[in-house]
Amino acid sequence: MSLEEQQSDEPAELESGVSRGDELADLLGDLVVGREEHMNAPGLVIRPDEVQDALFKLRDEAGFDHLSCVTAQEYEDRYESIYHLTKFDDRTDEVSVVVPTSKDNPVSQSAEPVFRTADWHEREAYDLVGIQYEDHPDLRRILLPDTWQGHPLGLDYDQDRPQIATLREHANPLEEDHRAAGDSNTMYINIGPHHPATHGVLHVETVVDGEQVVDLDADIGYLHRCEEQMCQQGTYRHQIMPYPDRWDYISAGLLNEWAYARTAEDLADIDVPEYAQIIRTMGAELCRIASHMIALGTFALDVYGDFTAIFMYAMRDREIVQNILEDLTGQRMMFNYFRLGGVVWDLPEPREEFFEKVRDFLDGLPQALEEYHDMITSNEILQARTVGTGVLPPEVAKSYGATGPVARGSGIDYDLRRDDSYGYYDELDWDVVVEDGCDNFSRLLVRMREVEESAKIIQQCVDLLEDWPEDERNIQANVPRTLKPEEDTEIYRAVEGAKGELGIYIRADGTDKPARFKIRSPCFSNLQTLPEMSEGEYIPDMIASLGSLDIVLGEVDR
Amino acid sequence: MSLQAVLPDTISGLLGLEGVLGDVVGGLVGAFLVANIMLIMTAFAGPWAKRKITAAFGDRIAVNRIGPFGLLTIVTDAVRLLSKELIVPEGVDRPAWDLAPMVIPFSALLGFAVIPMGNGIQLADPETGLAFAFAAASIASLGIVMTGYASNNKFSLIGALRAVAANIAYEIPLVITAASVVIFAGSLRMSEIVAVQAEPLLSVAGVTIPTWFAFVNPFAFALFVIANLAEVGRNPFDIPEAPTEIVAGYQTEYSSVYFVLIYLGEFIHIFLGGAIAATLFLGGPAGPVLPGFVWFTIKIWAFFLFTQWARSAVPRLRVDQFLEIGWKGMLVLSFANLVLTAIIVGVIA
Numbered sequence: 001m002s003l004e005e006q007q008s009d010e011p012a013e014l015e016s017g018v019s020r021g022d023e024l025a026d027l028l029g030d031l032v033v034g035r036e037e038h039m040n041a042p043g044l045v046i047r048p049d050e051v052q053d054a055l056f057k058l059r060d061e062a063g064f065d066h067l068s069c070v071t072a073q074e075y076e077d078r079y080e081s082i083y084h085l086t087k088f089d090d091r092t093d094e095v096s097v098v099v100p101t102s103k104d105n106p107v108s109q110s111a112e113p114v115f116r117t118a119d120w121h122e123r124e125a126y127d128l129v130g131i132q133y134e135d136h137p138d139l140r141r142i143l144l145p146d147t148w149q150g151h152p153l154g155l156d157y158d159q160d161r162p163q164i165a166t167l168r169e170h171a172n173p174l175e176e177d178h179r180a181a182g183d184s185n186t187m188y189i190n191i192g193p194h195h196p197a198t199h200g201v202l203h204v205e206t207v208v209d210g211e212q213v214v215d216l217d218a219d220i221g222y223l224h225r226c227e228e229q230m231c232q233q234g235t236y237r238h239q240i241m242p243y244p245d246r247w248d249y250i251s252a253g254l255l256n257e258w259a260y261a262r263t264a265e266d267l268a269d270i271d272v273p274e275y276a277q278i279i280r281t282m283g284a285e286l287c288r289i290a291s292h293m294i295a296l297g298t299f300a301l302d303v304y305g306d307f308t309a310i311f312m313y314a315m316r317d318r319e320i321v322q323n324i325l326e327d328l329t330g331q332r333m334m335f336n337y338f339r340l341g342g343v344v345w346d347l348p349e350p351r352e353e354f355f356e357k358v359r360d361f362l363d364g365l366p367q368a369l370e371e372y373h374d375m376i377t378s379n380e381i382l383q384a385r386t387v388g389t390g391v392l393p394p395e396v397a398k399s400y401g402a403t404g405p406v407a408r409g410s411g412i413d414y415d416l417r418r419d420d421s422y423g424y425y426d427e428l429d430w431d432v433v434v435e436d437g438c439d440n441f442s443r444l445l446v447r448m449r450e451v452e453e454s455a456k457i458i459q460q461c462v463d464l465l466e467d468w469p470e471d472e473r474n475i476q477a478n479v480p481r482t483l484k485p486e487e488d489t490e491i492y493r494a495v496e497g498a499k500g501e502l503g504i505y506i507r508a509d510g511t512d513k514p515a516r517f518k519i520r521s522p523c524f525s526n527l528q529t530l531p532e533m534s535e536g537e538y539i540p541d542m543i544a545s546l547g548s549l550d551i552v553l554g555e556v557d558r
Numbered sequence: 559m560s561l562q563a564v565l566p567d568t569i570s571g572l573l574g575l576e577g578v579l580g581d582v583v584g585g586l587v588g589a590f591l592v593a594n595i596m597l598i599m600t601a602f603a604g605p606w607a608k609r610k611i612t613a614a615f616g617d618r619i620a621v622n623r624i625g626p627f628g629l630l631t632i633v634t635d636a637v638r639l640l641s642k643e644l645i646v647p648e649g650v651d652r653p654a655w656d657l658a659p660m661v662i663p664f665s666a667l668l669g670f671a672v673i674p675m676g677n678g679i680q681l682a683d684p685e686t687g688l689a690f691a692f693a694a695a696s697i698a699s700l701g702i703v704m705t706g707y708a709s710n711n712k713f714s715l716i717g718a719l720r721a722v723a724a725n726i727a728y729e730i731p732l733v734i735t736a737a738s739v740v741i742f743a744g745s746l747r748m749s750e751i752v753a754v755q756a757e758p759l760l761s762v763a764g765v766t767i768p769t770w771f772a773f774v775n776p777f778a779f780a781l782f783v784i785a786n787l788a789e790v791g792r793n794p795f796d797i798p799e800a801p802t803e804i805v806a807g808y809q810t811e812y813s814s815v816y817f818v819l820i821y822l823g824e825f826i827h828i829f830l831g832g833a834i835a836a837t838l839f840l841g842g843p844a845g846p847v848l849p850g851f852v853w854f855t856i857k858i859w860a861f862f863l864f865t866q867w868a869r870s871a872v873p874r875l876r877v878d879q880f881l882e883i884g885w886k887g888m889l890v891l892s893f894a895n896l897v898l899t900a901i902i903v904g905v906i907a
Binding site: 187189195196197211300301302303304305306307308309311312313316375379381382384385538539540541543 | 612615616617618712713716793794796800801802803804805869870871872873874875876877878879
């Protein structure tokens, strides 16, 4: 089907009078059995046995090449999978493909043949909600143990039911000398969940042939904390905001908070004062620098093999950012600084001191980066290790929904701060960093150069904040004490997190709590590309590739 | 025929013992002394100096709580490590698993038997001294193979295989480069190699530069140091342990005393590598003003410092790149060096 002739870009251009939804419905013709209107995009309802046809058409003929997220949910009368499609070239062009399935036979066609990223997303939908996907290559549980009873986000799930699983039911990795079936030349190794290079509790089931990786399967879920369900039990106004800090907990807190803030503000139609947007932008970019510093340090750790000088240098410079963030938010890790409609408080007094601190950091940054370049990127051994290893071609990256520095390291010019602008980014002067090496080295370079761009943004924010008239420092809009968005409003919004596109889907049911809260984690999608980058390579390259993905298991598992 | 009386003879002379009894007592006391000198150095290097050095490279402070400059950490670490439980995993191959942690430090200590440490501290000075030192140092590989297969752990096995591959790839360039020194010195006897280097090379403004082979043939010295770095398994040749790849390589399953012994063996091995390099290229214990033993200590610690520097600043090579450099680079260069040296020495002499 993918061989069908590609049409020109015509559908992307809106004709006056015809809505985008009509246009796409025309394209799909009989495949569309109903229409919905989501706040971010038109929704097309598709029969569960025609999902692949519809998605192929949308991908090949309308250019929707990015399956950002798959949301699954259960209604009183049906199950529903929503495929949130968009384009790498035009992020604001979105469409939601809604696939309802009946209660007694929740079987839907898999989207995996169209978008590889659907593999894990549909496994998650099956695991948590209970929808079955036909034609899926490997429909297993992904976050919960294989022995789990029931689907926790389903409506009739019994939380009190004891989850009794005898030890015998769990596959014991030590029981037998694992080998790939019928092949005595390979060896099975468990890399993780306790291993120096897995950046948390990740378990990579690896089959090696000597030193070469033949097959690998990332086993995740060790850090699953029911974040989605917890958010569904919190009120929009105050009780959800602390959770995002706990997804990507490695310094990226404000970026995550922004994901929720943006979604909920669009949902409840809240305008954020300009002054607060500038503070948000500055805080978020400080978080990005801190996060990229960690990524740099731990990547060096994976390649160098020890807590070497470069790791400590990165930590040293990150510490300065942490201190600034502590001054701003009162916290080093779990900031909880954003509020719907603004931020919780203004910049710390005395303001001059704060600005000076930020400026000192920005002044010292070029020298620090030069030091990193001397030690890392210009090191020939490091180049030998990283250039041309862990190759992720752009088409593959797109198919897996890779975003953030991983996508930009594969030459995909895609950054939500510019392509679907929010906050104060479109008023500022900065560039999207793209490297087209597609290898570990490119991803490293992208992060290092993004630190420079973030510094540019912070510089401009500080300039603006310093000159802001004192009587116009409005940090929060007037927001009602209780937010009750209208029933059945649905929205999917994303921001550029430290690791990529961090999206949130919310469906309101008329109460002050979301009926469905779905998190699209960039790390989850990025981690899926690991087998593509590592199979056939050496173990050390697999470790380096894993490091270059810069995953945080708290965000992968949620 | 040695130039200086070896240590056991000195001791038996001091004690007034003669004959077989003198040999036995002198030999045992001498070996005890030399082994303890090295163990004390390792005690400083392992729990304290290594931490301080890497901390200095990484902009940290490291141990500073117990004793002056944190020196008493050495004592507390010894107590801590010795009081830990020795965990014996299921399915280990018992005699081999127990023997390996002894083989590794033993081989490194054995090598010091022929090293002239200055001030007459040298246990034996056989005609084949250099060959003996290399042979003794290589026994460590045997120990590593034993840890690898006996641990019943796949990471250990990979680590051991890597260690063997590394050893074969780098032992040959190491020995061949050393052979070029032997051509200069005309002897394998350690004391003679040192003695030859004492002759003046040239005199600049009243300062006499001796014929240390590092000055005579700096190329060979560089080759030797690189091969030596691989031999002792430090970055960028940290392949057999490779913590982020294969956990801890061959020593993954070892804990408590056995772990200490393996670690000890590695450190003594670094010192032995430094000692051989110092003897072959840096005039052994020779040096101005200070006594020979002090110079010897400085030289082997300089090599230790060098390994730690490399560890802090240089990335690790991938295993295939590592072997490629060994077989395609080092081996060719070391043979070229040997042939050139032979021709030059042949023409001049």
